[in-house]
Amino acid sequence: MRCPTCGELMDCRRETYQYTGAGLDNVFLTDAQVCHCACGESMVGLPALPALHQRIGELLVAKPSLLTGPEIRFLRKNLRLNGQELAHWLGVDRATIYRWESGAQTVGKAHDRLLRLIYAAVKRMPTEHVIESFQGIEPRQKPAPPFEIPAGNGMIASLAS
Template identity: 40%
Template sequence: MSSENILICTNCGETAKSERRRYRYLESGISNLYLQGTEVAECLRCGESHVIIPRIAKLHRAIALALANSPARLTGEQLRFLRKHLSMSGEQLGRYLHTDKTKISKWESGDDPIGPSTDRLIRLLVAALDGELRPGVTAIAEHLPQIRDESGKVWELQVDVATLQSTFVSVSRAA
């Protein structure tokens, strides 16, 4: 079900038709992240697309929380998102993890897998260092034993932009 609105194209000034739909949120840096109910306006004249994402800071916090509760190991893309969410450089995150920025870079690029202990520490760090997520540290800690020893790449993260509720779906079921 999609609702439609009429907007003006910022590129050519003509009418753009808007509808709510599923949107692959590549701007996040996470290739398997989809936003449900995202408003996308397409110009009827020039074909330009405009994606309208409200409450982006709250959306990013919801994504960070979802990643902290992911059923599988964090991917490099997810780690990069979490590091940026905390406004940290690779060097700063490395100090927390007792490693250097080169190691952080290798994890983020996928050249080196993130170890299970480091994965869990990163999740707790995100919750502890984000003041709004801090009350959920206990829930995240209780989730840690349930993390599967499989790559987060086999899961698709879906976030509803209206409710900020998130769901992980197995890639084989998401298609």
């Protein structure tokens, strides 16, 4: 493809691309089209973001250990809730949401499960599968395994540099 900045042909290849737009460090888009230009411009083919973010949410809901702060923040934002709204839904204080998301406090087992169920219900996921997976959740926070998601042939986004 042509570089949108200088018009020259870009050097494109298929590679695994770490997607950080979700605020998580374990999301990898496999077989993504990544293009570089001699002028310094870079472009990457991303899937449609609503579908990508919902897929990340589904993987988080099935995560076999307690949700971490960035994961809770991602689920909250993907539900389009502010901290006060999520606090209301979970029956806690706004400050508790902040402490979970900042890592100052570990989310409890019950609130972790309730957040997953709320996410599944709002996103119309089959909640019985979510409940079945609860028995496999380790009662401590661990990094999620790498989420490898096919990049597909989506739109090309410019990599901010």
